[in-house]
Amino acid sequence: MPEYSLSLQLTSLVLLLVFSGAFSMTETVMMAANRYKLRSRAAAGHTGARLALDLLGKTDRLLGVILLFNNLVNIAAATLSSVITIHLFGEERWALGAGTVLLTFFILVFSEITPKVIGAHHADRLAPIVSYPLSFLLKVSYFAVWFVNLFVSGLLHVLRLKPVQEEGHASLSIEELRSMVLESGQYIPAKHRSILVNLFDLENITVEDVMTARGAIESIDLSAPEDEIRQHLATSYHTRLPVFEDDSERVIGILHLRRLLGHVLDSEFGREAIRELVSKPYFVPADTSIYTQLQFFQENHQRMALVVDEYGELLGLITLEDIIEELIGKFTTSVPDSGDRVSWGEDGSVLVDGSQNLRELNRKLGLKLPLDGPKTLNGLILEHLQDIPEGGLSIKIADTPIEVVQTQDRMVRTVRLFRPAAPGAEAPATPGEA
Template sequence: MLQLTALVLLLVLSGAFSMTETVMMAANRYKLRSRAAAGHTGARLALDLLGKTDRLLGVVLLFNNLVNIAAATLSSVITIDLFGEERWALGTGTVLLTFFILVFSEITPKVIGAHYADRLAPILSYPLTALLKVAYFAVWFVNLFVSGLLHLLRLKPVQEDGPASLSIDELRAMVLESGHYMPAKHRSILVNLFDLEHITVEDVMTARGAIESIDLSAPEEDIRQQLATSYHTRLPVFEDDSERVIGILHLRRVLGRVLDGQLSRDAIRALTSPPYFIPANTSIYTQLQYFQENQQRMALVVDEYGELLGLVTLEDIIEELIGKFTTSMPDGSDRISWGQDGSVLVDGSQNLRELNRKLGLALPLDGPKTLNGLILEYLQDIPEGELSIKIADTPIEVVQTQDRMVRTARIFRPVAAGGPPTTAPGPDR
């Protein structure tokens, strides 16, 4: 009876060491660092052990194997005492012991350890630290041979004394899998942060054709009317040639002149600030830093030849991170949604990134930035009438063209977007 009790105790100890091995290997090190920074002693001890993996595994496997060997020896003794040295008895005892070890000392404890690793790691670190101090010489002696074998195999274990380095994709995966630990809006902002280096100002700018600006060659009454009805606080100013911007006008500066009735072209010209130009391929992360360093909120985007492409503001970059938040200008982009017939009518100047985000599409972003540009590039021509095309499995109908550009187009919901297949009317290209 005493021998059976000792055997059960050995199996329990074996299970404890097996569970400890799994717990320490499966524990989330970032959670442990967070708890250790808050002053949790167990978490700190666990991190110390994980920083020296060879010693950690050495002490766990040393005692685990000692217990298993002792259990096997005791099982043989019990079998001989009960049935003698019969081969069938020894074989049966070996099979039964293997079954008990697998079920009660290996699989079950390791499954439990894997499920509760973060909770158990700080607790188990206390006895593990004590055992390592007791058996330090034995662990060190065993690791001498382990190190020699690894050297022969030309393998060099890496000691993780600091935080493990993670790639951008791995960090993104961690954020996306954060689940209920983080609100969806916070996850969205963090994921957008990872894309800042890959998004250029050309992706978020307002195209040149959609820029509201002041032409000093226009009648003064028209200029006053435009200033009075503008939805913006800063406007580019040019004279005769829209490519030649002479400055940026802040409407607050002209308010006093308007009230005094002294507003003139020369006064507007004197109140403008020098324009701030940036190349189109600048990443919005870099541009965000430039805005801060130069104390600017608006920049004019130019291509490699110096031609004006569009305009980007600090708000454009912030909205790329957190979504639309300003209501200072009437904008139909926020109201873009599928109609009951599975289609939506959009302006040709609509940004492709915004369309993909609002409608769940996969229109290509590596070329033109607007729907008009995408259609013209696809056709290699300027459409003169209504026609239908399909780009990235998305049916698109050109509804209206004007001034050598697509003014209005109708997009039909692709089958992949979750709706019934729709067919755009008109000739297919």
């Protein structure tokens, strides 16, 4: 048997440790690679990404070829380490034990932990690269890998652990998709992330959450004097207005002002003209999700709907623009809206209207007012107190100090909100807190 020099043996041992590290890193790279990024690159024509996806689609063969060569290399390194130890120190037990410990240290540091850490941090970049040698090794060792997997499959069958074969794209839940969008960082602009996150929330938001409350609806009362109706139409900020007569619950239709303008140019203005031009009102239940309502608008070719409760009583009005603004934020510039200018003052307080939507206040002021009950600030205060308060009363809801400034017509008209204190900080003083 030929004798090899010690330097050649040591060089071979180092090379075996390097190969062991390469296989360990490859295993981590393939398991940690983002399959969605690989699919994107494969769709763009990247051969390495396509090979990586093919290997990941056959996990048993992928792990088989990696572990086959990794274990061969490790066993060869252990054998060579024993040969070197015997060559240097003879067959002394302490020497063999020390050699085993030393080799274990080198394998852990240089062939396992370090390569795997590198592979985990650069998996997406390295996966298409390592897929080339892995595909070649799988071809040349296909029979050995197949033979080993026969025993693996038999053992799994005995244990009744049937591996799940991945077919096509892995399914993701809404919450998983939301997490991916939120963690996308610099890959998706902040505005685009906001739109996508809002899109995921559409199923959880009802039309009652975003509608214009009944008391804030701009409408036309046919029982009013014609001069008053004319003035109302001339100063309206909207192109479509609900029309009722005597009772605000009795909506007879929706008036499109452009149609009215064309009619007036050809004939005289009057109540009967308005009656002829109104279209049939479209009613929707209050608990309809705005995603479903968006589909209803599309299917029924509508842009406006009247919201009713379970008893058929009118609650408010919702438009297509209201839903779009839930996705992309406020964009309407023709209607003056003081809610868009809500912001904390220098003294840490802000004066708001009692009809303000709670979701809008939470979004604009960073509050955590409860949304599972009333939808407006007025409704939240009345529910909390179980009474109609007088001006000057202060309460705290969800850590937010609230001062009732003005009440009128059994409603809280004006409210002053105070910025909630940071955790551990002293809360701002409010007069007469209840």
